[in-house]
Amino acid sequence: MIAIIDYGMGNLRSVQKGLEKVGYNGFITSDPEQVVSAKAVILPGVGAFADAMENLRESKLIPAIDQVIEQGKPFMGICLGYQLMFEESEEGGLHKGLSIFPGRVRRLPPGLKVPHMGWNQLTIRQASPLLEGVPSQSEFYFVHSYYVDPADPSLIIATADYGFDFCAIAGRDHIFGAQFHPEKSSDLGLKILQNFGRQVEQ
Template identity: 50%
Template sequence: MAIAIVDYGMGNLHSVGKAVERLGYEPFVTGDADAMLAADGIILPGVGAFGDAMEQLHESGLDGVMKEAAARHRPLLGICLGMQLLFSHSEEHGRHEGLNILPGSVIRFAGGDYKVPHMGWNRLKFSKPEHPLFAGLEEGHVYFVHSYHVLPEKESHLLAVTDYGQPVTAIVGHGSVYGMQFHPEKSGELGMRLLHNFLALTDS
């Protein structure tokens, strides 16, 4: 199964590609719209600032490709910043419009009794443990690095949370669209098994 990893100039493409390859799938890094839409699944990684990422996606036309992929029910996974980009808007360095594939906003941690950025291993709590993404899995720890977090408008889109001074959105999903705020490829066995379960959805 061919998995397109979106190259828009902002993302840890190599580590994600290696993880996909280890799981027995065929990753390819591309900025080509037709290649993405022909793939069995799409991964949108992301490292950096929300506004810069959306500017890159818009200038390359890949914002429209991501929306079309979702409309075609192509399995799509956003990782870290990539998950945040799926939502309506972010307040990072001013207000920026997102892909608006999922309704919701991205806001900064308020800080206080906890450090910002949120960096380290935190335990997942499955909001919908019966979801296919969690097949055969038990709750455990994954690795986060972020200063902003997502507030989904629809509770039904929330698949898992973690606690960091407050409940924090960790995994979202609706239809064929998924997001993981943490880095599954850097999150040990649980992260790799979550990535595997997403990739398995591309087989169906």
């Protein structure tokens, strides 16, 4: 079973339905013990970084996420959930993140339409089990005003171009993050969810 963390800021049901379509059971939970006992975990999210971190703290979910990472279980952040995986964000001041990966979340550069919303191509920078069967230059659905700037370039799995190249997928081992919404990205988005689900079987 794959836990989908409910901290009051995510498209939870759409992620759950996406997993169901590719044959995996996802359950929505805000219970830290259920998160820790799950075989894999997805952290979705839509909204403000600081509010999200506060909700995770109040729900006592941060130690549970840390434990999942330490245990080496498959973990995936989506959209805001992906940004929360990094050390800090400049959104609304400087706010500390989960520090799963080193790096900072930054505002999209001046002169670009914000939010970046709609379909955009991925350029695959390195092989990843998350992208098995997904061709480079495939399109996925984005909605965001901030982007992740990883401190370690080896984390960058795929980039997208929105006036500049930004990190659209980051990851290492069984830990992944995606700026776009796979659950809203048609068949190839579902393929990514399927590939994540397969990590549970390994």
